[in-house]
Amino acid sequence: MFDNFKKKLSGIFKISDRQETLKKSEIEDAVREILLESDVALETAERIISDLDRYMADPKKRLTRSELKSTLKRSIESILNSNPVSKDILHPDKKPxxxxxxxxxxxxxxxxxxxxxxxxxxxxxxxxxxxxxxxxxxxxxxxxxxxxxxxxxxxxxxxxxxxxxxxxxxxxxxxxxxxxxxxxxxxxxxxxxxxxxxxxxxxxxxxxxxxxxxxxxxxxxxxxxxxxxxxxxxxxxxxxxxxxxxxxxxxxxxxxxxxxxxxxxxxxxxxxxxxxxxxxxxxxxxxxxxxxxxx
Ligand SMILES: Nc1nc2c(ncn2[C@@H]2O[C@H](COP(=O)(O)OP(=O)(O)OP(=O)(O)O)[C@@H](O)[C@H]2O)c(=O)[nH]1
Ligand SMILES: [Mg+2]
The missing domain is CATH 3.40.50.300 (P-loop containing nucleotide triphosphate hydrolases)
Incomplete structure (x- = not known):
């Protein structure tokens, strides 16, 4: 499951393998393309990119592979955790x-x-x-x-x-x-x-x-x-x-x-x-x- 998505995302990190660090514009284009191809809506993809943007406020700043990964992870994580599961199905407060x-x-x-x-x-x-x-x-x-x-x-x-x-x-x-x-x-x-x-x-x-x-x-x-x-x-x-x-x-x-x-x-x-x-x-x-x- 999610193997294609994972493979695509790891493609971005491969660019960084070649050059050690990534340019902001390169990253943003690659991330946008991959997210859109993987069924992330444009608006949501832009939100993730703006998180990256904030991290790379200086246009000349280059990001290492692990910084990029952790920034992406943090951004997606905060979206996923913004609406946590509120009901514990296995420990319900009511019967039935x-x-x-x-x-x-x-x-x-x-x-x-x-x-x-x-x-x-x-x-x-x-x-x-x-x-x-x-x-x-x-x-x-x-x-x-x-x-x-x-x-x-x-x-x-x-x-x-x-x-x-x-x-x-x-x-x-x-x-x-x-x-x-x-x-x-x-x-x-x-x-x-x-x-x-x-x-x-x-x-x-x-x-x-x-x-x-x-x-x-x-x-x-x-x-x-x-x-x-x-x-x-x-x-x-x-x-x-x-x-x-x-x-x-x-x-x-x-x-x-x-x-x-x-x-x-x-x-x-x-x-x-x-x-x-x-x-x-x-x-x-x-x-x-x-x-x-x-x-
Ligand atoms: N591969 C796969 N097929 C699934 C999954 N869940 C359901 N299906 C298949 O999707 C088809 C439709 O599933 P149903 O459970 O009948 O869908 P439904 O929403 O009840 O359909 P209606 O009652 O007609 O509205 C069936 O062939 C299921 O086997 C899943 O997680 N994976
Ligand atoms: Mg049905």
């Missing part, structure tokens, strides 16, 4: 802890719900999943199949029924059995689907989720950020799950999300198997894209 998953079509909501059910079960948590996508044909069966794989209980109603009542029943079920978590899947929707948006708001009102996660597809890069911005004018959410980072996704979208959505990334999806999910950590990410020498 209700998590609602939202997002547009095909971003990976249903898969992520099942992966997180699996993730929690492996940590001895008791989970029920709500089949809240009653809209798309086959969605309930898809979720039921994945829940079967990971051994998670599922509450489902007929296709076409009211998703808010599925969520309500799942929460009642969890209360009656003292379960730890309710994970609610939902139908993919565009900002143009008025009915579906109203349905989503109703689901949120009824379920009163403790955490709302927006599922975004890293494959569509910066478009994911734009989508989230328009779509989420309608509804508030706490954080993001970024899926499909195992594909040739360019990896810089994580920086753009932190900078422009002002939301933390809670989880990243790293494949199609049920175990392919991990909690996101800025440190882990930085170590991947800008490893210390020798790694």
């Amino acid at each position: 802890y209700v998590i609602l998953f939202l997002g547009i079509n095909g971003t990976g909501k249903t898969t992520t719900v099942a992966k997180i059910a699996n993730y929690l079960k492996k940590r001895d948590k008791r989970v029920v999943v709500a089949a809240g996508d009653t809209f798309r044909a086959g969605a309930i069966e898809q979720l039921a199949l994945l829940c079967g794989k990971v051994g998670a209980e599922i509450i489902r109603h007929e296709a076409g029924s009211d998703p808010a009542s599925v969520a309500f029943d799942a929460i009642e079920h969890a209360r009656a059995r003292n379960l730890d978590y309710v994970l609610i899947d939902s139908a993919g929707r565009m900002q143009t689907n008025r009915n579906l948006l109203e349905e989503m708001k109703k689901m949120k009102r009824v379920a009163k989720p403790d955490l709302v996660l927006l599922v975004l597809d890293a494959m569509i890069g910066q478009d994911a950020v734009q989508q989230a911005q328009t779509f989420m004018k309608e509804i508030s959410y706490d954080g993001v799950v970024l899926t499909k980072l195992d594909t040739d996704a360019r990896g810089g979208a994580i920086i753009t999300i932190a900078d422009q959505l002002k939301k933390p990334v809670y989880f990243i999806g790293t494949g199609q198997e049920m175990g392919d999910i991990m909690e996101f950590s800025p440190k882990w990410y930085l170590d991947r894209i800008l490893p210390e020498d020798g790694k």
Whole structure:
């Protein structure tokens, strides 16, 4: 993961290998190009460059390889840490802890719900999943199949029924059995689907989720950020799950999300198997894209 991004970034340091130190203009051009190619939005890339700029206030100043790396690292780190994860999912303050998953079509909501059910079960948590996508044909069966794989209980109603009542029943079920978590899947929707948006708001009102996660597809890069911005004018959410980072996704979208959505990334999806999910950590990410020498 992020190998291309890492390789590109290390290209800048190679210039410095040749000349020992780098000229300001050379660095800025190289950094801008690499960030843009790696799915960092222009505005975010300029922010990082202005951090470099501040560091190199004297135009004649040259930067060594390690100064450049640590300046870049510090700049990206401060963007990633500006919206820290505020809810500790594994130590919730409430039982059942209700998590609602939202997002547009095909971003990976249903898969992520099942992966997180699996993730929690492996940590001895008791989970029920709500089949809240009653809209798309086959969605309930898809979720039921994945829940079967990971051994998670599922509450489902007929296709076409009211998703808010599925969520309500799942929460009642969890209360009656003292379960730890309710994970609610939902139908993919565009900002143009008025009915579906109203349905989503109703689901949120009824379920009163403790955490709302927006599922975004890293494959569509910066478009994911734009989508989230328009779509989420309608509804508030706490954080993001970024899926499909195992594909040739360019990896810089994580920086753009932190900078422009002002939301933390809670989880990243790293494949199609049920175990392919991990909690996101800025440190882990930085170590991947800008490893210390020798790694
Ligand atoms: N490679 C890869 N594929 C993923 C990942 N997460 C989901 N997918 C795939 O993406 C496709 C869509 O996933 P779903 O979970 O059905 O997406 P959804 O958001 O529920 O889709 P709708 O219900 O139609 O809106 C499936 O083929 C998943 O296997 C991931 O992290 N990596
Ligand atoms: Mg789905």
